[in-house]
Amino acid sequence: MEWRNVGYSYEHVRKVVAGEMTFTQEFSDALCPELGLDAQQMWRLAQTEKLRARYEGADFRADVPKDPRLKEIWDALDATGREALIQIGRQLVLVSENREWQRREVRA
Numbered sequence: 001m002e003w004r005n006v007g008y009s010y011e012h013v014r015k016v017v018a019g020e021m022t023f024t025q026e027f028s029d030a031l032c033p034e035l036g037l038d039a040q041q042m043w044r045l046a047q048t049e050k051l052r053a054r055y056e057g058a059d060f061r062a063d064v065p066k067d068p069r070l071k072e073i074w075d076a077l078d079a080t081g082r083e084a085l086i087q088i089g090r091q092l093v094l095v096s097e098n099r100e101w102q103r104r105e106v107r108a
Contacts, residue, residue: 006027006031073085
């Protein structure tokens with residue numbers, strides 16, 4: 001990789017690669033073509049990792065709605081409450097998927 005092709009200074013690239021500073025989507029978009037990576041996929045991955053770090057390793061995805069109520073609830077819970085909330089969410093997904101499956105069966 002030639003750092004000049006990215007459009008950022010050597011020092012900026014070095015700090016991001018070393019983990020000394022966070023990077024923007026613009027930086028990611030500039031870096032990915034130089035590395036042969038899908039920019040959209042890498043930005044989602046970066047956001048997912050940022051959420052995992054913020055929420056102590058929870059299994060979050062970056063496309064989770066950024067509803068401030070979710071953060072407020074999460075921050076108010078202890079580890080046991082957070083795990084319970086995750087399990088509740090998983091059950092809601094199963095119920096939702098089951099309803100969709102039932103709808104398909106009725107249409108068929």
